[in-house]
Amino acid sequence: MNLSEFYNSLGESLEEVLERLRMESRVTKYLGLFLSDPSFSELKTAFAGSDAKTAFRAAHTLKGVAANLGLNKLSASSSELTEDLRPGAFTANSEALLSKVEADYNAAVNGIKQLEQ
Amino acid sequence: MDEKRPLILVVDDVPMNRALLSDVLSDKYNIIEAENGNEALVLLRERTSEISLVLLDMVMPERDGIEVLTIMNKNGWINEIPVIMISGETAHALIEGAYMLGATDFIGRPFDEMVLKNRVNNTIRLYRKQKNLSDLVLNQIYEKTRNNSMMVTMLSHIVEFRNGESGMHVLHINTITEMLLRELLRRTKKYNINKNDIGIICTASSMHDIGKITIPDEILNKPGKLTPEEFNIMKGHTINCAQMLNAVPVGKDEPLMKYAYEICRWHHERFDGRGYPDGLKGDEIPIAAQIVSIADVYDALTSERCYKKAYTHEKALEMIHNNECGVFNPILIECLDAIADKLVVALQTFDWSKQADKDFFYIADAMMNDPSHPIYNQAFRQFIDERKKCHFFEFTLNGILFEYTFTPSVMKLSSKASQKLGLPRTIIDDYKPGDNAQCATENLEKIRKIIQRKSTPKDKPISIKQTFNIDGKSIPCNVKVLQIWAKGKNDAPTLTSVYGHIDVIQ
Numbered sequence: 188m189n190l191s192e193f194y195n196s197l198g199e200s201l202e203e204v205l206e207r208l209r210m211e212s213r214v215t216k217y218l219g220l221f222l223s224d225p226s227f228s229e230l231k232t233a234f235a236g237s238d239a240k241t242a243f244r245a246a247h248t249l250k251g252v253a254a255n256l257g258l259n260k261l262s263a264s265s266s267e268l269t270e271d272l273r274p275g276a277f278t279a280n281s282e283a284l285l286s287k288v289e290a291d292y293n294a295a296v297n298g299i300k301q302l303e304q
Numbered sequence: 305m306d307e308k309r310p311l312i313l314v315v316d317d318v319p320m321n322r323a324l325l326s327d328v329l330s331d332k333y334n335i336i337e338a339e340n341g342n343e344a345l346v347l348l349r350e351r352t353s354e355i356s357l358v359l360l361d362m363v364m365p366e367r368d369g370i371e372v373l374t375i376m377n378k379n380g381w382i383n384e385i386p387v388i389m390i391s392g393e394t395a396h397a398l399i400e401g402a403y404m405l406g407a408t409d410f411i412g413r414p415f416d417e418m419v420l421k422n423r424v425n426n427t428i429r430l431y432r433k434q435k436n437l438s439d440l441v442l443n444q445i446y447e448k449t450r451n452n453s454m455m456v457t458m459l460s461h462i463v464e465f466r467n468g469e470s471g472m473h474v475l476h477i478n479t480i481t482e483m484l485l486r487e488l489l490r491r492t493k494k495y496n497i498n499k500n501d502i503g504i505i506c507t508a509s510s511m512h513d514i515g516k517i518t519i520p521d522e523i524l525n526k527p528g529k530l531t532p533e534e535f536n537i538m539k540g541h542t543i544n545c546a547q548m549l550n551a552v553p554v555g556k557d558e559p560l561m562k563y564a565y566e567i568c569r570w571h572h573e574r575f576d577g578r579g580y581p582d583g584l585k586g587d588e589i590p591i592a593a594q595i596v597s598i599a600d601v602y603d604a605l606t607s608e609r610c611y612k613k614a615y616t617h618e619k620a621l622e623m624i625h626n627n628e629c630g631v632f633n634p635i636l637i638e639c640l641d642a643i644a645d646k647l648v649v650a651l652q653t654f655d656w657s658k659q660a661d662k663d664f665f666y667i668a669d670a671m672m673n674d675p676s677h678p679i680y681n682q683a684f685r686q687f688i689d690e691r692k693k694c695h696f697f698e699f700t701l702n703g704i705l706f707e708y709t710f711t712p713s714v715m716k717l718s719s720k721a722s723q724k725l726g727l728p729r730t731i732i733d734d735y736k737p738g739d740n741a742q743c744a745t746e747n748l749e750k751i752r753k754i755i756q757r758k759s760t761p762k763d764k765p766i767s768i769k770q771t772f773n774i775d776g777k778s779i780p781c782n783v784k785v786l787q788i789w790a791k792g793k794n795d796a797p798t799l800t801s802v803y804g805h806i807d808v809i810q
Binding site: 206207208209213217220221224226243244247248250251252254255256257262266273 | 317318319320321323324327363364365391392393394395413414415416417418
């Protein structure tokens with residue numbers, strides 16, 4: 188799978204990312220780094236430990252990182268979760284929003300792994 | 305690192321974000337990174353004057369972006385270092401809060417590489433321009449002060465030379481007046497003067513005798529005692545000067561004019577009302593004139609004049625205490641006693657070239673302490689802070705320390721060094737320990753040899769083994785010496801100062 192196919196498979200656009208970051212090699216490099224970014228696992232851990240503050244920060248980070256890489260679906264679902272957690276406590280919606288983030292995250296990660304091969 | 309490239313501090317808790325930013329910017333800028341607010345503040349403190357821009361994330365552990373901005377405000381850094389917030393944050397109130405705290409700009413995520421580069425570039429250029437302008441103003445203030453102070457010194461010297469005096473008199477009065485004033489301000493708030501007046505009063509003190517241009521040569525420079533008639537004419541220099549100043553068409557409401565008038569007219573008044581020309585009593589005599597009159601008397605006593613020899617410092621103090629030169633305000637005599645030791649050193653080590661700098665420091669000091677226009681120049685603030693820190697460490701660590709500057713050539717010892725080596729705290733070049741101070745003479749020679757050591761500029765301290773005579777015994781010591789060199793544009797580097805630490809080998 189090439190870079191363009193990867194973005195298409197997620198319903199995103201490589202052109203949009205390239206307009207901002209200029210170089211394909213740069214995009215590829217940071218997608219690779221995204222695999223080792225701990226934000227998502229921190230988010231999961233925070234949910235497991237009922238730590239809403241850390242969860243908020245992790246979701247916030249994930250939102251920004253994803254946005255930079257043009258992973259707009261992941262950025263949008265993280266953004267929803269961020270706003271849900273902003274007051275500093277879990278709500279009735281939090282778990283459902285997390286599942287949405289998780290699905291988007293897994294889709295992106297699986298794609299990047301195929302890209303890497 | 306290339307020194308011409310601006311330095312950017314990137315603050316973000318996510319390594320990927322930092323990497324991306326430095327990736328985009330590192331072709332034109334040097335980058336340092338901090339992974340949370342605390343780290344950022346440490347770097348800001350250490351490298352305040354180097355950092356050209358901060359790229360600041362908002363949501364971080366260990367102090368977030370808003371907290372960093374708050375502290376940058378508190379320390380005044382925000383006035384010199386621009387901050388661009390860079391964040392995926394969309395909460396309107398938070399972004400507005402950042403702007404209110406002085407953030408220059410906000411870049412949202414996802415950011416566009418081209419836009420980021422341009423905003424960074426423009427912000428750095430703008431701040432640089434502003435900094436150049438403020439440096440320009442500061443330099444001009446410095447030049448102006450220097451010229452003004454030189455003018456006053458020149459003119460008052462012309463008057464002094466006509467009196468057949470050395471010309472040092474004016475400068476001595478200046479120094480004594482300043483020290484007395486500072487001491488007086490420490491002791492009482494009774495007189496309506498503050499720190500900002502010190503510089504003006506000192507300048508005005510230079511003019512205390514300009515009225516003497518109205519006194520004929522044969523009276524002014526008469527070697528013998530004046531007749532009562534002649535003395536009356538001589539006394540007229542006070543009133544004459546006051547009349548001259550009144551006739552000056554400008555500066556009527558200026559503090560300098562007010563103080564110059566008070567000092568010229570009343571510096572021969574005495575506290576008991578037996579002075580001249582108006583016979584004012586006690587605090588009817590303006591405090592500036594009271595101070596200059598005691599300074600004038602002290603310097604006249606300790607200097608040689610055509611009609612008398614110089615008295616010693618101790619004798620002069622004794623005569624002032626015994627009211628032999630008229631009665632002075634008791635609080636000023638207290639002040640004179642308090643500064644007596646420092647005064648001797650200050651008058652001996654007087655450096656003409658430093659006079660203008662001193663005036664400049666008055667202004668700087670006043671500006672830094674004035675909330676309506678505080679000095680925003682970080683390098684300057686840092687310099688003042690470093691000086692204070694230096695004094696504090698010297699005092700607390702109580703080490704055997706010495707320092708030497710070449711212009712003026714003065715050696716200073718820490719109190720421990722002075723005690724161990726048997727030498728005074730401040731040593732000027734022609735100082736010689738007494739005949740029976742064998743160990744002091746020996747120690748001084750050894751230190752002088754270390755100071756005059758041939759060397760080339762290097763940044764690292766030099767280690768030297770040297771014995772010193774401590775308590776009559778020859779004690780081996782390690783001496784660490786740091787030399788400070790100045791590099792002129794074209795000329796060879798010159799040694800400007802030497803710092804040393806003497807460590808006794810146990």
